[in-house]
Amino acid sequence: MGKIKRLQNAGGKVPRPGPLAEQIEKSEYAQPSARKKVRSQRSDGDDEFVEGQMGRSILKQSQAQLQEVLFEDMEKDFPPLGQPVEKYERQPQKVSLSRKSKDAIDDEESSDDEKEVNEMDNPVPCNVDKVVNDFEKELDLAEDDMKILEHFMNKDAQPQRKLADMFRDKITEKQTDIQSQVNASTVQTVNLSPEVQEMCSQIGNVLSKYRSGPLPKMFKVIPKMRNWEELVYLTDPDKWSAAAVYQGVRIFVSNLKEPMAQRFFNLVLLPRIRDDISYYKRLNFHLYQAMCKALFKPGAFFKGVLLPLCMSGTCTLREAIIVGSVIAKNHIPILHSAATILKIAEMDYSGANSIFLRIFFDKKYALPYRVVDACVYHFMRFQHDRRELPVLWHQALLVFVQRYKEDMSPDQKQAIMDVIKFHTHFTITAEVRRELLNSKCRGQDDDMPMMVDE
Incomplete structure (x- = not known):
C-alpha cells in the first residue's frame, strides 16, 4: 500500500489488475518477455563472408589445393632426373570469328550503325520450310493448274542481270570509248589501287566462308563509299555464303538510302535468291532472313526485288510462294503496298501476279x-x-x-x-x-x- 501511495503521489499511472476472469485466462499461458532480439538480416548478394571456424577451414583447404596444383605444374616444367622428357609439339593456332580480338572496342563502335535496324520488330520464323509449306497449302493448287501457269510465262525473257554483268558491260564500254549513255560519276572502275583490289579480294575470300561472328571492318565501310558498287563487285558476291548475304543486307539497309539499297537488292539479293530456289527447290534460312530485313526499306524491296521478279515473266510458282510468304508475314505501309498493287495490275499477266495480288488483298488495306x-x-x-x-x-x-x-x-x-x-x-x-x-x-x-x- 505504501508503494502505490508513493506512485499516486508521484503522479504515475497505477496498473489495474482487471476482472478476475481475464486474470485466470492470462495465467494459463506464458507471457512474452519484453526483451527483443535484433537479428542482422543477411543480404542475397555476394558481399557476405564466412566467419569463424568454418571460414578458417575453407581457407586451409583452398591453400592446400593451390599448393598441389603449383607442385604439379613444376613437375611438368622441371621433371626429376632420369625421367624422359616429353617432346613439345606446337599446336596450330585456332581462329574463332566469334572471339573478341584486341580491337574489341573499335568493333563495338563500328557496330553502332548496325543497331539502327531493330531485329525484334519483324521476327523471322525459325522453321522457314514449315511456313512456306503452310502458305502453299492455303493456295490449294493442283498439278493441272501448274501446267496452265507455264503457258503464261514469258519464254523469250532475258536472263537476270547481276552485278558482274553490269560491270562487265561498263568495262567494255570504257575500253571501246562508248560513253554516251554512261554516267561519268559511276564509271570509276579502272582507277582503284592494287592494294584496294587485293583487300577486296581478301574480304571476298572471308565472306565466302563466313558463318557467324564479326565481319571485316573494311566491309562495313563499303556502303559509305561513292563507288561501293565496284567494291562489292571486287568481293565476288556470287560466292558469298548465305550468312554473309544476310549480314550484307543488314549493313547496306542501315547505311544506304532507298535508291542505292534498291540497286543492291536488284543486283545482289534477287539473283542469289532465285539461284538458291532453282538449285535447292527451297530457300536458305539466312536468305529468308535477308528478305525480311530488306523489308525495313519497303520501297527499295518492291522496286529491287518484287517488281523485277514479276516483270521478268519467268517467276516460277515456288519463287512466288516463298517471296509471297515474306510479304504476308510482315507489316508493310499502305502507300508502298498501294503503289505496288497498281504496278502489278498494269503488268502483263503471269501466275505469280495473281499470288502477289491475293496476298495484298488479304491484308485488307x-x-x-x-x-x-x-x-x-x-x-x-x-x-x-x-x-x-x-x-x-x-x-x-x-x-x-x-x-x-x-x-x-x-x-x-x-x-x-x-x-x-x-x-x-x-x-x-x-x-x-x-x-x-x-x-x-x-x-x-x-x-x-x-x-x-x-
Missing part, C-alpha cells in the same frame, strides 16, 4: 479508288482472252471482290459479271456472283443491294 479501278481493269482484260485461266486467277478475283465490293461502281460490277461468264470455275464463280449481287456500290448510302444484269 483501305485502297484508294485509283488502285481499285486499276485492279478492276486488270480482271476486265481477260474478257476476250480465250486461254484457260488457272485457279490462282479465280482466287485473286474472289478475294478482291470480297474485300472491295463496296468500292466498285455499278459499271465495274457489270463488267466483272461479263468476265465471269466466259471464265468460270465450278465453285469460285458462284461465290463471286453472290458477293457482287448482295453488296452496295460506291457512293451508295442505303443498304439496298445494286441490281446487276446477269
